[in-house]
Amino acid sequence: MIENSFNRRAFLKVLGWGGATVALSGCGNTSVEDGKEFVTSYVQTADYIIPSIGTYFNSTCAQCDAGCGIMGRVREGRVLKLEGNPKSSINNGKMCGLGQAGVQAHYNPDRIREPLLRNGDKGEAITWEKALGLINEKVGGVGAENIAFLTGGVSGHVKVLLKNYLDALGSGHHYVYEAVAPSIMRAANKRAYGVEMPRLRLDKAKVILSFGADFLGSWISPVHFSQQYARFRKADNGERGVLVQVESKMTLTGANADRWLAIRPGTEGILALGLINALAAAGLSVPGDVAAVVKEYTTDRVSKDTGVSVEHIGKLAALLKGRSPSLIIAGSAAEGYAHGSQNAAAIALLNQVLGNVGKTVEGSFSMPFPQMTPSAGSRQALQVLNDNMLQDKVKVLFSYGANPVFTAPASMKLKESLKKVPFKVAFAHYMDETAVEADLVLPLNSALEDWGTVMPEYIAEGAQLNIRQPLMEKLHPGTLGMGDMLLALLKQRRPDEYKGYEDFYSYLRNAMVSNKGALGGANADDDTFWEAALSHGMVKLAGSPVNISSHISANGLVVPAPFVEDSAYPLHLIPAVSASLRDGRNANEPWLQESPDPLTTIVWDSWVEMHPKTAAKLGIVEGDIVEVASKSGSIKAQVYVFTGIHPDVISVPLGYGHEAMGRYAKGVGVNAFKILDPVFDKETGELAMHETRVKVSKAGQRVIIVKDEGPAGGNQMGRKIAVRMSSDKVNLSKEV
Amino acid sequence: MYCFLRLSVLLVGLIFSASSYAANAVQPLTTADDLGPKVEQPIEFPHDRHAGDAAKGGMQINCMYCHTYARRSIVAGIPPLQKCIGCHQSIESVRETPRIKKLFEYWEAKKAVPWKKVHDLPDFVRFNHERHIQRFVFAQNKPVQEACGYCHGDVKTMTVARRQKPLSMGWCVSCHQKDHPVDATSTKTTHGPNDCWQCHK
Numbered sequence: 004m005i006e007n008s009f010n011r012r013a014f015l016k017v018l019g020w021g022g023a024t025v026a027l028s029g030c031g032n033t034s035v036e037d038g039k040e041f042v043t044s045y046v047q048t049a050d051y052i053i054p055s056i057g058t059y060f061n062s063t064c065a066q067c068d069a070g071c072g073i074m075g076r077v078r079e080g081r082v083l084k085l086e087g088n089p090k091s092s093i094n095n096g097k098m099c100g101l102g103q104a105g106v107q108a109h110y111n112p113d114r115i116r117e118p119l120l121r122n123g124d125k126g127e128a129i130t131w132e133k134a135l136g137l138i139n140e141k142v143g144g145v146g147a148e149n150i151a152f153l154t155g156g157v158s159g160h161v162k163v164l165l166k167n168y169l170d171a172l173g174s175g176h177h178y179v180y181e182a183v184a185p186s187i188m189r190a191a192n193k194r195a196y197g198v199e200m201p202r203l204r205l206d207k208a209k210v211i212l213s214f215g216a217d218f219l220g221s222w223i224s225p226v227h228f229s230q231q232y233a234r235f236r237k238a239d240n241g242e243r244g245v246l247v248q249v250e251s252k253m254t255l256t257g258a259n260a261d262r263w264l265a266i267r268p269g270t271e272g273i274l275a276l277g278l279i280n281a282l283a284a285a286g287l288s289v290p291g292d293v294a295a296v297v298k299e300y301t302t303d304r305v306s307k308d309t310g311v312s313v314e315h316i317g318k319l320a321a322l323l324k325g326r327s328p329s330l331i332i333a334g335s336a337a338e339g340y341a342h343g344s345q346n347a348a349a350i351a352l353l354n355q356v357l358g359n360v361g362k363t364v365e366g367s368f369s370m371p372f373p374q375m376t377p378s379a380g381s382r383q384a385l386q387v388l389n390d391n392m393l394q395d396k397v398k399v400l401f402s403y404g405a406n407p408v409f410t411a412p413a414s415m416k417l418k419e420s421l422k423k424v425p426f427k428v429a430f431a432h433y434m435d436e437t438a439v440e441a442d443l444v445l446p447l448n449s450a451l452e453d454w455g456t457v458m459p460e461y462i463a464e465g466a467q468l469n470i471r472q473p474l475m476e477k478l479h480p481g482t483l484g485m486g487d488m489l490l491a492l493l494k495q496r497r498p499d500e501y502k503g504y505e506d507f508y509s510y511l512r513n514a515m516v517s518n519k520g521a522l523g524g525a526n527a528d529d530d531t532f533w534e535a536a537l538s539h540g541m542v543k544l545a546g547s548p549v550n551i552s553s554h555i556s557a558n559g560l561v562v563p564a565p566f567v568e569d570s571a572y573p574l575h576l577i578p579a580v581s582a583s584l585r586d587g588r589n590a591n592e593p594w595l596q597e598s599p600d601p602l603t604t605i606v607w608d609s610w611v612e613m614h615p616k617t618a619a620k621l622g623i624v625e626g627d628i629v630e631v632a633s634k635s636g637s638i639k640a641q642v643y644v645f646t647g648i649h650p651d652v653i654s655v656p657l658g659y660g661h662e663a664m665g666r667y668a669k670g671v672g673v674n675a676f677k678i679l680d681p682v683f684d685k686e687t688g689e690l691a692m693h694e695t696r697v698k699v700s701k702a703g704q705r706v707i708i709v710k711d712e713g714p715a716g717g718n719q720m721g722r723k724i725a726v727r728m729s730s731d732k733v734n735l736s737k738e739v
Numbered sequence: 740m741y742c743f744l745r746l747s748v749l750l751v752g753l754i755f756s757a758s759s760y761a762a763n764a765v766q767p768l769t770t771a772d773d774l775g776p777k778v779e780q781p782i783e784f785p786h787d788r789h790a791g792d793a794a795k796g797g798m799q800i801n802c803m804y805c806h807t808y809a810r811r812s813i814v815a816g817i818p819p820l821q822k823c824i825g826c827h828q829s830i831e832s833v834r835e836t837p838r839i840k841k842l843f844e845y846w847e848a849k850k851a852v853p854w855k856k857v858h859d860l861p862d863f864v865r866f867n868h869e870r871h872i873q874r875f876v877f878a879q880n881k882p883v884q885e886a887c888g889y890c891h892g893d894v895k896t897m898t899v900a901r902r903q904k905p906l907s908m909g910w911c912v913s914c915h916q917k918d919h920p921v922d923a924t925s926t927k928t929t930h931g932p933n934d935c936w937q938c939h940k
């Protein structure tokens with residue numbers, strides 16, 4: 004065939020000519036652009052700006068709420084790479100992969116570039132004057148009680164302006180919503196220690212027992228905790244700390260632990276009480292009322308309930324008794340149940356009994372400017388807003404920093420509720436699921452071209468106010484910062500008060516400079532103070548220490564018996580919060596999609612993690628597409644068989660499965676938020692994220708999973724690497 | 740039939756390659772006398788007036804006064820507009836000439852002058868100005884115009900600069916192979932580096 008129609012020789016001849024041109028354009032001087040390319044030059048510049056040499060400017064990471072300080076390398080007016088700011092006590096010059104991807108949020112091709120007004124199914128570009136005028140008209144036309152502002156966690160001066168705007172409107176309806184927020188932990192900490200966010204001293208502990216807190220991956224302030232963890236592992240006195248992780252699905256932290264214990268989902272509190280009982284039996288002094296509560300939690304019973312062997316409970320108790328201080332951490336895995344608050348209380352009680360409070364659980368600081376402290380987001384806020392929308396109480400809805408249409412469970416029917424709101428404004432970076440529903444979409448500056456201040460919720464060393472400043476000029480002239488928009492809106496309502504500020508920058512500078520005394524600049528003149536604040540990327544605050552209380556009491560502590568099996572929905576679903584995708588707000592940054600999940604090495608897709616035993620029982624192998632159905636809905640994804648999970652549990656990562664947002668996020672994977680059952684923590688009313696029960700059935704297809712991992716027990720150049728061994732073959736007698 | 744097909748395929752290929760060759764051939768790689776293409780600049784900058792000899796009406800300004808980055812960066816850079824204005828705002832005599840008027844228009848609009856590159860190297864070549872200036876001007880005490888001139892020619896006689904040398908690898912190597920004194924006073928000599936990675940990083 005080939006011989007006849009197009010022989011190899013003729014083909015080579017053609018290629019020869021083509022090849023010659025390739026060679027000419029590839030290797031000659033033709034890639035040289037003499038007289039074609041422009042040379043970057045400045046109009047005016049500082050002496051320290053030298054072409055081709057990077058200059059670093061400090062700012063604050065916006066990829067998660069930890070608020071790490073960053074330094075952006077800027078060259079020829081473009082920001083190229085981010086590093087950690089060594090002066091920030093949160094991250095001390097380090098960063099995480101999620102933070103690194105911040106440049107992709109900035110240069111993202113899918114950013115919205117001008118205000119868009121709904122016209123049928125389409126968004127029509129309008130001017131800022133028209134957009135702001137429209138808002139003025141709409142909010143003027145309804146009662147203040149019918150205006151609602153939905154935001155993610157906000158802090159700093161944007162929070163102040165937001166509050167002032169709401170005050171100016173006469174409405175107090177600010178709903179702070181975070182899809183994966185540690186709300187249950189805040190409440191439990193408040194009750195046990197008197198502060199919502201005590202400082203955890205991983206570095207001072209000799210043993211850490213973590214109940215599903217992924218502090219190295221995605222929990223609270225992972226970069227900070229990773230650094231403490233390094234000191235915990237390699238303490239100054241040479242004594243290596245021991246980490247035991249108890250959870251139903253292995254997290255990145257679990258994979259780093261000395262001993263990883265798979266626990267039956269929801270029984271974390273039982274184990275904590277069982278450990279108190281075992282410690283009391285081993286001679287630790289335990290107050291009488293606590294002893295009375297825990298005495299029925301005998302090791303045998305606890306082992307039966309939790310699935311953790313008697314031997315391991317014994318070893319764990321001995322370890323905690325022998326090495327003090329220890330640190331017990333309750334993470335979202337222990338708190339994601341209807342009895343999540345009780346689990347957290349039981350775990351806090353273990354901390355108290357062990358005498359860790361004041362040693363590894365320290366007090367915090369109260370901030371001098373309460374109006375700027377972060378507003379703690381919760382899932383409940385969305386529930387309340389949803390109810391109000393259903394009752395037609397919301398006529399104008401603003402949404403900023405949250406994507407509730409993506410993160411709300413399907414059972415909430417949020418999209419339908421939104422249809423009842425006549426005018427919806429979304430401040431957005433992308434046309435995400437919520438912006439698509441809006442009537443007016445206002446494009447935001449990226450975090451690398453915006454002004455602002457950020458006060459992190461978790462205070463690392465001392466209190467600090469982080470500065471966010473532009474690292475380069477705006478990429479798109481049609482975007483605005485949130486602060487600028489709020490200021491423009493405030494000028495409509497309170498012109499006298501705000502007309503003196505040309506833009507948010509001048510407001511911010513004035514607000515900071517006029518309070519310089521409290522911001523550590525009492526002796527500096529205005530310019531010096533401001534320049535120093537910008538160059539450091541933060542100001543240290545004199546926060547007054549808040550002491551921690553430790554009133555040990557088991558009063559009212561009832562941890563329910565383990566789940567009864569549900570034959571229709573036999574498996575528990577754990578929606579996993581991964582270190583890079585979190586709640587999915589950054590899913591349109593391709594680095595995050597292509598960096599392999601640390602445990603499964605899967606890229607660019609969702610997966611269903613399943614224990615080999617469960618898979619065998621269901622006749623499933625790796626790559627099978629399965630349907631995961633809960634009472635609230637179903638999703639389809641590929642199975643990944645993995646031993647780091649309890650056999651009663653399957654896990655699907657969150658953050659995938661966008662239906663909008665942009666080219667890198669849309670259509671990649673499935674959205675596990677959607678099938679969560681509406682079960683709530685009994686005390687706080689938060690969504691119990693781990694309560695969903697599911698059944699799994701094969702959907703018929705099988706795919707090859709795209710992942711970095713080679714075959715188990717694989718070899719490289721004939722040499723065996725990373726040999727896989729089952730844990731009963733390993734001699735652990737010397738270990739934990 | 741088959742033969743015909745074959746021929747047409749070949750012809751199409753030929754036309755394609757010939758036309759792409761023609762596109763590439765518009766700008767000769769190097770002219771016989773190594774001159775680069777004439778580059779049209781937004782403002783016809785007179786190098787001769789600024790750097791030329793006093794006898795010929797030049798100001799004899801040091802190259803590094805404007806191309807200040809050459810000694811501290813891999814690129815020589817174009818000075819910020821602010822630098823041009825810094826002098827020209829107090830040179831009344833030429834204030835109303837067309838070029839200077841244009842210059843001030845850019846300044847008032849706060850717009851950078853869109854200068855075109857005259858000396859460009861392929862992206863896989865990393866030439867470091869700083870190394871060369873430090874070596875020849877500061878270590879060997881060579882006159883600045885001579886040192887810059889090794890690669891840029893006698894710029895002080897030009898108006899808009901034009902590439903004078905081939906800037907090809909063989910041309911670079913021909914100089915790197917020569918013996919150069921290590922500093923102004925020493926009799927010790929050394930070659931320029933000839934490791935591939937010095938330039939191809």
Ligand code: SF4
Nearest residue numbers: 064066067071099102
């Ligand atoms: S932990 Fe959060 S704030 Fe810190 S670098 Fe990572 S993404 Fe940024």
